[in-house]
Amino acid sequence: MSEGGRKRCVVAYATRERQYLWAVDVPSDATIAETIEAARQLADEPDVPWETAPVGIFGELRERSDRPAEGDRVEIYRPLPSDPRDKRRERVQRERKTRGK
Numbered sequence: 023m024s025e026g027g028r029k030r031c032v033v034a035y036a037t038r039e040r041q042y043l044w045a046v047d048v049p050s051d052a053t054i055a056e057t058i059e060a061a062r063q064l065a066d067e068p069d070v071p072w073e074t075a076p077v078g079i080f081g082e083l084r085e086r087s088d089r090p091a092e093g094d095r096v097e098i099y100r101p102l103p104s105d106p107r108d109k110r111r112e113r114v115q116r117e118r119k120t121r122g123k
Contacts, residue, residue: 033061
């Protein structure tokens with residue numbers, strides 16, 4: 023843990039074109055929401071869904087009220103245009119229909 027009861031975390035957000043990483047130093051009792059807000063103060067990116075997107079730590083969905091640990095990567099997730107599993111199911115159904123003719 024860094025000095026003075028603080029911790030360092032990284033807030034991450036990615037688009038198809040770019041990955042954003044903001045290193046923040048927050049109080050040791052800061053929540054995910056507070057950590058994201060600290061990153062928001064550093065960023066000049068208005069298109070990041072700061073308040074509405076699902077969030078997680080190292081790929082695991084978490085609540086904004088959870089507290090990240092020293093060194094955690096807090097991730098802001100963007101919605102996928104479509105679920106890859108749904109696309110695969112649709113493709114299989116199309117192929118089955120085509121074979122059945």
